Amino acid sequence: MQLQVYTHPTLTxxxxxxxxxxxxxxxxxxxxxxxxxxxxxxxxxxxxxxxxPPDSVPLHVNxxxxxxxxxxxxxxxxxxxxxRICEQRQRHATPSVVVVDYSMxxxxxxxxxxxxxxxPCKKILFTGAADEKIAVSAFNSGLIHRYIRKxxxxxxxxxxxxxxxxxxxxxxxxxxTLRDLxxxxxxxxxxxxxxxxxxxxxxxxxxxxxxxxxxxxSGILLLDQHGKASLLMIETAEGMLAQYEMxxxxxxxxxxxxxxxEKRVLPFFHDPDSDGMYSPRVGANWxxxxxxxxxxxxRQTYYWALFDLPAHYFHQRPYAYADFLRERRSLACDLx
Numbered sequence: 592m593q594l595q596v597y598t599h600p601t602l603t604x605x606x607x608x609x610x611x612x613x614x615x616x617x618x619x620x621x622x623x624x625x626x627x628x629x630x631x632x633x634x635x636x637x638x639x640x641x642x643x644p645p646d647s648v649p650l651h652v653n654x655x656x657x658x659x660x661x662x663x664x665x666x667x668x669x670x671x672x673x674x675r676i677c678e679q680r681q682r683h684a685t686p687s688v689v690v691v692d693y694s695m696x697x698x699x700x701x702x703x704x705x706x707x708x709x710x711p712c713k714k715i716l717f718t719g720a721a722d723e724k725i726a727v728s729a730f731n732s733g734l735i736h737r738y739i740r741k742x743x744x745x746x747x748x749x750x751x752x753x754x755x756x757x758x759x760x761x762x763x764x765x766x767x768t769l770r771d772l773x774x775x776x777x778x779x780x781x782x783x784x785x786x787x788x789x790x791x792x793x794x795x796x797x798x799x800x801x802x803x804x805x806x807x808x809s810g811i812l813l814l815d816q817h818g819k820a821s822l823l824m825i826e827t828a829e830g831m832l833a834q835y836e837m838x839x840x841x842x843x844x845x846x847x848x849x850x851x852x853e854k855r856v857l858p859f860f861h862d863p864d865s866d867g868m869y870s871p872r873v874g875a876n877w878x879x880x881x882x883x884x885x886x887x888x889x890r891q892t893y894y895w896a897l898f899d900l901p902a903h904y905f906h907q908r909p910y911a912y913a914d915f916l917r918e919r920r921s922l923a924c925d926l927x
Contacts, residue, residue: 594780594787594811595759596766596773597673599801600912601687602627603754606635606703607717608695619747624754625683625919632697639686639707668772674803674812677820677909684915687761688754690715693722701725704734711765713757715750717741736760777809780825785889790823793897797821800912807867808859812900818911820900824857825893831884834858838869847877856881857896863903 603626607613613628620626629635676682689712693700704714716738718726726738737753739746773781780786781804790811793799799821803812810824826834835851838858847869850856858881860867873880882896902908 592784592787592791593770593782594790595762595802596769596781597676597801597803598759598762599677599814600625600683600915601685601758601761602683604629604635604639604686604689604712606632606689606695606700607692608632608697609692612692616747620754621751622916624751625916627686632691632695632703636703636706639689639710639712668769670773670804670806673769674805675906677801677803677812677814678905678907680910682910683912686710686712687758688713688715690717690750690754693718693726701729701734704729708734711761713737713761715739715753715757717750773804778804779891780889780893783889783891783893786825786887786893789887789895793823810895813897814909814912816912816916818909818914820905820909822859822898822900823895824859824898825895826857826884827894828854828892831857831894834868841869841871843869843873844875844877847881850881854884854894857884857894859896859898861898861901861904 600623603620603624605613605616605626605628607616607628608630610630613630617626617628627638629638689704689707691700691703691714693716695703698706700716700718704716707714714735714737716722716726716729716735718738718740719742723738723740726735729735730738736757739749739753743749770781790802790813794802794813797813798815799813800816801814803814804810805812805822808822808824809826809830810822813821813823831851831854835848838848838851847856847858851858858869858877860869860873860880862872869877882898884894884896887893887895
């Protein structure tokens with residue numbers, strides 16, 4: 592188990608020529624899997640081929656010297672751009688998984704999957720019993736990622752399980768290069784399964800539905816479905832020492848210096864013009880910037896604490912998942 596660089600709820604696209612089957616399927620799916628249904632595969636193709644929302648992190652290649660070989664270059668990216676994905680209203684409407692029927696009159700499910708083979712979304716073929724050999728061949732060739740028989744006793748449970756698995760795979764694929772670059776720097780905790788399990792446990796307890804790596808201080812931005820933002824600050828022993836040394840060199844109150852030296856507190860100096868480290872203007876008010884340090888023993892010792900993230904860290908308020916679901920329900924009622 593590894594921690595994803597970022598993840599947020601996405602959309603499942605259902606394609607089947609039976610409108611009644613689509614209504615039944617979308618009604619039965621877990622509300623955590625919002626879906627968009629199409630009984631016309633042509634309309635589904637047109638929607639999927641629209642310009643995708645800008646939810647990826649751009650990587651910029653820079654060459655140190657002219658006339659160097661192509662493999663001698665630096666790759667740069669702005670880590671802040673990652674957590675600002677949560678400000679994009681369209682992120683929850685990103686299609687990550689497509690569930691398509693095989694037997695459709697306009698085009699069959701495999702023809703549909705070939706038409707969207709260039710898209711990053713994962714593909715599930717919903718088949719009848721007679722189509723299983725075709726589905727196996729398509730799976731083995733990489734045209735589809737899963738196939739499920741409609742006649743299976745637990746078809747709906749299996750479908751939800753596969754949607755959940757493939758939604759995670761969708762983000763894993765998009766983050767592969769980004770993860771490798773982050774692991775070269777100060778984000779080794781991304782590869783630590785112990786820390787990943789801790790964040791999964793916190794997410795369940797706090798109702799977290801999306802998270803993003805956070806640059807300064809290093810950690811993870813957590814958002815619940817109502818858009819409440821919390822920062823899970825993560826430090827190593829070296830980071831804790833750097834906090835202590837900065838406080839000591841800035842003549843911080845002795846009580847704060849001692850607490851940092853003993854690794855009893857984590858400080859989040861979050862004033863708008865702060866660089867994240869102690870400054871003399873904090874003075875005796877240092878308590879309101881600190882939280883008790885919790886310990887997570889993974890591949891190395893991590894110290895963590897949860898803080899509310901002040902609004903000035905955003906250009907605009909994050910668009911909450913609950914608002915997205917509410918607007919979709921309202922739209923569905925208007926169209927009914």
